[in-house]
Amino acid sequence: MMDFLQSWYRSQCDGDWKHEFGIRIETLDNPGWNIEIDLTGTDVEGRTLPKTDMWKSPGGRWLWLSSDGQKFTASCDSISMDHAILRFKELMEGDGKGAGFVGS
Numbered sequence: 001m002m003d004f005l006q007s008w009y010r011s012q013c014d015g016d017w018k019h020e021f022g023i024r025i026e027t028l029d030n031p032g033w034n035i036e037i038d039l040t041g042t043d044v045e046g047r048t049l050p051k052t053d054m055w056k057s058p059g060g061r062w063l064w065l066s067s068d069g070q071k072f073t074a075s076c077d078s079i080s081m082d083h084a085i086l087r088f089k090e091l092m093e094g095d096g097k098g099a100g101f102v103g104s
Contacts, residue, residue, distance in 0.1 A: 001085035008092060017041045025081075032062075033081050037072040037088060044091055045069065054087070067091070 009023055021038035028034055039045045046069045054063040063076040065087050072091065074084035 001082040001089065004089050005085050012042060028075065031078045033076050035074045035084055039067065039072055040070050047091060
């Protein structure tokens with residue numbers, strides 16, 4: 001999934017987008033990851049997703065997603081980053097309906 005994210009980012013860097021927008025990946029202290037991807041100026045700007053608890057498991061795995069139309073945000077446990085990026089990929093490549101996204 002990281003290959004997809006790198007490729008998508010590179011495709012956004014042919015104009016001014018890279019100067020104002022981007023991708024942020026940070027660690028969380030519980031432990032986990034927080035991913036923020038700017039949608040402004042992309043093909044899916046305006047696509048929203050209410051904060052969604054995608055899943056929790058007894059083994060401590062969890063994933064939260066949201067999009068306000070300007071930014072896609074995912075928070076997940078320390079071994080679920082690929083799942084978070086997969087959900088972003090679904091938003092980018094399809095109509096997003098499978099993940100609960102609302103079209104722009």
